[in-house]
Amino acid sequence: MRATSLIITTFGDAILPRGGRIWLGSLIQLLEPLQLNERLIRTSVFRLVKDEWLRVQSVGRRSDYLLTQSGRRRFEEASRHIYASSAPLWDRRWRVILVVGDLEPKQRDALRRALFWQGFGALGNDCFAHPGADLTDVLDALIADGLAPVLPKLLPLFAADARLARSATDADLVARAWDLSHLSAAYTEFIGVYQPMLDVMRREGLAGVSDAQAFLLRLLLIHDYRRLLLRDPELPEVLLPQRWPGQLARLLCKEMYQRLEEASDRHLDEQVCLADGSRPEVDLSLWQRFARTDPIKV
Structure with missing residues (x-):
């Protein structure tokens, strides 16, 4: 487990709804x-x-760590995916980004990484596709990632159904753009780890589990789930293989998180503090945006 990655999860799930800042000693x-x-x-x-x-x-001899504007944007975008209650619906139009100008090798690699981060698959070296991405948000994210000079060399467009390739079906395009076999195996492994814990919670609740332990389990649950979503293009259900384990993993995570929420929040309310010794208030508007309307909680 990488410490940097776990800290990112901690900020996204626990610190962002509490103002996006924390005293370093409290984080430790x-x-x-x-x-x-x-x-x-x-x-x-x-x-x-x-x-x-x-x-x-800095606050005296202590230091708070705060999300930057770009960091907050990245966290909020990730939260929309992590806490979504179901797979997205599809309007049967593909979002396509074509490279129509010459790119330096470093620019091409950076563009590919940035688009993969947003779930795009590659249909060759100069064509990237996704069934549901918001192209305006995609271009804004490329600018935020320092790729503004590349934008004049890109052509974003829509394509209906499988017209990206003369004889290809939508299933063919999915198979060409994404390798879902490893992701399917990873989701199955996630279910194998956490389903037995959820089964115990269904029978016994949180008997014998402290608030601190509930927080740690919630953190590890979201951390492992987030790592899967980083690899998941989040295709609409109609484009996924039959018996796709991703939706089962989503429902498992949602229920388990809900069962851990109250106890883990008590721990966070007691432990999270700022450099001046104060306790941050929960940002209810943000909390409702990501935790009451469309997320992991019902």
Whole structure:
């Protein structure tokens, strides 16, 4: 488990609804039970500052770490996917981005990584496709990722059904653009790990589980689920193979999170503090946006 990745999950799930800032000492105490020592956490936070996910604000001899504007955007976009209650519907139109100008090798690699991050599959070196992405948001994200000079060399467009290729079906396009076999196996493994825990919760509730343990389990649950979603193009159900395990994993995560929520929130309310010693208030508008309307909670 990478400490930097786990800290990103912590900010996205626990710190963002509490103002998006935390005293470094409080973050260390939250993650210490996972055997992440202080030095490792400090090093990881420094990397996140360097990568412009976080920024530091000194308060006397202490420091708060805050989400940057771009970091908050990335977290909010990820939250829309992590806490969605179901797979997206499809309007039967493909979103396509064509490379119509010459790109330097570094620019091409950066573009490919940025589009893969947003779920696009590659149909050759110069064509990227997705069935549901918002092209305006995609281009805005490319600008935020420092790829504004590349935009004049891209042609975003819509294509109906399988007209991207003269004789290809939608299933053919999916098979060409994405390898779903490894992702399917990973979802199956996730279910195998967490389903027995959920079964116990259904029978016994959280008997014998402390608030701190509930938080740690919730954190690991969302962390593992988030890592899967980073690899998941989130195709509409009509384009997925039969018996796709992703939706079962989503429902499992949703129910388990709901059962852990109250106890884990009590722990966070007690433990999360700022450098001046105050406790941050929960941002109810943000919490409702990602936790009451369309997410993991019902």
